[in-house]
Amino acid sequence: MIPFLDLKPCHIALQNELEQAFKRVMQSGWFILGREVETFENEFATYCEVRHCIGVGNGLDALYLVLAAQGIGMGDEVIVPSNTFIATWLAVTRTGAKPVPVEPYADTFNLDPTKIEAAITSRTRAIIPVHLYGQPADMAPIMRIAERHRLFVLEDAAQAQGAQYMGKPTGGLGHAAATSFYPGKNLGALGDAGAVLTNDAELAARIRRLRNYGSDIKYQHQVLGHNTRLDEMQAAFLRVKLKHLEEANQTRRHLACQYQSALEKIAPRCLGLQLPIVPQWAKPVWHLFVILSQQRDDLQRYLLASGIGSMIHYPLPPHLQACYPEYAKHQLPLAQSLAQQCLSLPLWPGMSESAVSQVVNAIGGFYQSLPTKF
Numbered sequence: 001m002i003p004f005l006d007l008k009p010c011h012i013a014l015q016n017e018l019e020q021a022f023k024r025v026m027q028s029g030w031f032i033l034g035r036e037v038e039t040f041e042n043e044f045a046t047y048c049e050v051r052h053c054i055g056v057g058n059g060l061d062a063l064y065l066v067l068a069a070q071g072i073g074m075g076d077e078v079i080v081p082s083n084t085f086i087a088t089w090l091a092v093t094r095t096g097a098k099p100v101p102v103e104p105y106a107d108t109f110n111l112d113p114t115k116i117e118a119a120i121t122s123r124t125r126a127i128i129p130v131h132l133y134g135q136p137a138d139m140a141p142i143m144r145i146a147e148r149h150r151l152f153v154l155e156d157a158a159q160a161q162g163a164q165y166m167g168k169p170t171g172g173l174g175h176a177a178a179t180s181f182y183p184g185k186n187l188g189a190l191g192d193a194g195a196v197l198t199n200d201a202e203l204a205a206r207i208r209r210l211r212n213y214g215s216d217i218k219y220q221h222q223v224l225g226h227n228t229r230l231d232e233m234q235a236a237f238l239r240v241k242l243k244h245l246e247e248a249n250q251t252r253r254h255l256a257c258q259y260q261s262a263l264e265k266i267a268p269r270c271l272g273l274q275l276p277i278v279p280q281w282a283k284p285v286w287h288l289f290v291i292l293s294q295q296r297d298d299l300q301r302y303l304l305a306s307g308i309g310s311m312i313h314y315p316l317p318p319h320l321q322a323c324y325p326e327y328a329k330h331q332l333p334l335a336q337s338l339a340q341q342c343l344s345l346p347l348w349p350g351m352s353e354s355a356v357s358q359v360v361n362a363i364g365g366f367y368q369s370l371p372t373k374f
């Protein structure tokens, strides 16, 4: 059996270090906003080449807090990808603003800058590019459009810790970035966690206040705040995992490379199979290895019958979700066809090369089993 994802091997490899971190926090007797959070924030900011990092409760809150701290709300519009995890949209909706979907490039699945300007109105305040599946979005043209229209750019970097765009780490490419340390992300905590990154000191101060009851000084509340703090225990675990992130991402790149070269060999015999495409300027971290197949559901069933797990990211785009009935009639054909064709193959640090070969052999077997058309 090859599971889609197995977090155990990488945690067992770090067991001693994680137990040390646990003991350090437990014995300190300090669990909220202390030394571990502050140190992790500094370490992660340095890693992302950004001045400020603010640890928060999860990725959705990180996205929301940036928008709220920018004063975005009722009557405003924010441009979001049509094909993303629902959190990107929900953060906008929570502020009272309206998510305005824009379609992706058909090859990299990331926001297509040439389609952004048509979606800009007098109400548009911000753009949220998502570095989907660990592949950086095409940030240079997005930043040029933002400058021209005086828009704020918030990177959703939840799937891209360590990914680079033109040699620069994601998380420092826009005006601010939000990230998630959900356990399955490239940098995953042992529970919920997230962070905001920015070079803007004033924005950072507003977010620090908002995450902690709107307070800088205990029991003095300048603004209506929230309680969404990264806790000391998760920060201590994240410090351990950050030390090993480059190595883990390198393993992912190696496995992705194995997938690519093996799949390229069988692709000519697999009608309707599309492999990941990586632009020259991108150094992805393969949060997910996503292929497109016109026979996706049959392929997924075939893999499962061969003992191979896989997942769909995501089976239904945000505009077709029950929680967004007002978008049900929107025509977003790329988001819809991606949702019908995408399949995420198993890939995690600790997966073996022979497991990759097994998956590729099974995919070849599936396409061979299809009736040939004349």
Ligand SMILES: *Cc1c(COP(=O)(O)O)cnc(C)c1O
Binding pocket: 058, 059, 060, 061, 084, 085, 087, 088, 130, 156, 158, 159, 179, 180, 181, 182, 192, 193, 194
């Ligand atoms: C995981 C994820 C989020 C949300 O993170 P949580 O920590 O689960 O709230 C936001 N955006 C994207 C693209 C994600 O993949």
